[in-house]
Amino acid sequence: MAYPILQKDNTASGADTSTATSKTITMPSGLASGDLIVVVWHCQDTGGGTNSVMSENLGIFQRPLQGGVNGTTNKYALFWKWSDGTESGLTTTISHSSGANIGLSGFSSYRITGCDQLKTPTFTVAVN
DSSP: OOOOEEEEEEEEEEEOOSOOOEEEEEOOSSOOTTOEEEEEEEEEESSOOOOEEEOSBTBOOEEEEEEESTTSSEEEEEEEEEOOSOOTTOEEEEEEOTTOOEEEEEEEEEEEESOOTTSOOOOOOOOO
């Protein structure tokens, strides 16, 4: 029995003290049709934004998780989709709601192989 394997990740972070409401996200390299793409986005939102949306230029991503951490300005969102094999190294944009001030932010994008496409991936949040 094969198990899912994390093959590649792509991470970036940085500080932006402007009132930017969007950031560019780069997909991992080596994506093949059927791979699972997972993007984890986090930011320190000091402007009161509440909603994270990923541009659909690379197809529709599902967003099963989104929220804040322990009542702080730290926000997160998780997006996923099955790769069609054309997304390697391409970029997309994550936008946060108007009024947001994305300060410190970052993302991780992952390529996971060996997943069963007949089952919907499930995700949970663990916060210490």
